Amino acid sequence: MKLYSMPSSGNSYKLRLLLALLGQAYDRIDVEYGSAALAEAHASGALPFGKAPALHLDDGRVLAESNAILCYLGEGTPYIPADAFERARMLSWMFWEQNQHEGVIAVRAALLQYPHRKADATPEALARLLDRGNGLLQIMDDRLARHDWLAGTALSLADICLYAYTHTAETRGGYDLSPFPALRNWLARIASLDGYIGLHD
Template structure:
């Protein structure tokens, strides 16, 4: 059986769990934390030299890191990867946007806000910058969703799964989603998808 090593509180680790829930695919969740040193052991570093989660273990013993790569692997052959080349490229466009524009602002500001060990890095300048950049990313998303139900068209794709977790938790970082009506409507559409499970869900829970 596939195993996903991850931290329940992490949006990046939630992404593959959410995809597996939406596709009804069996897997085992193995809880690991980057905060307690468990991903810095020799054993874990032998599996992923970066020492981060999520980490996917295939049934043949191979390992795959990085949430976007894991989503692409697990999404192969599912309805969450568009068949049309252009729509598939649009999906990837938004997945790259999530990693390059969205996460470095919204997820980072949340981490600086909620994790005590990150408080020292939460300087006024950094909090101001991440707030501005995060709101800019939300504005881009809001405009894009004004013309379609999901980011790669009228059907959900891996792009929506990639963007959902940290957008859903943006308020924990001090972001006000109220002005972004298209984004809040999209969050509701994602949560209405058959098989949807919240971040705290695991196959055993």
């Protein structure tokens, strides 16, 4: 299979991380912002919703949206809880990641990191995102203060999903994670997993 992946994107990284943890072989096509490869992917229709990531299966089928691809790749693995309630809890965190977390944590990083977003990086916007992001990180920290993982008793897709943008919240988004000790311990647990790769690996 072939993964169209944006190297700097947490949404693409979460798939690369899961594939690494699974030891799954695949072909990767990097389509970074402003690259000729991204323009070609748009022109060829390789990105169904007009953005990376997109997974092209050997039989020609194409799947878009990072969390949908996570669920597909995670099918039949230990990363999807067997218990129906814990599986639904996993999905609730994944829905929350796209509906709440990504639109704040990832957006603040994008305003600070991508030249084409600099015009939107006003002091007011950055301050608003910082305040909202700290509230979201607190929600995670509260859960992780009582549980090692976000859903169930073991690492699940929820953890992989939310790790992607959270682990670079300090270095790319300018958040201070020192007030969130349980979250920092969770980040360390994931980084110590066999097969782990970082954003730029």
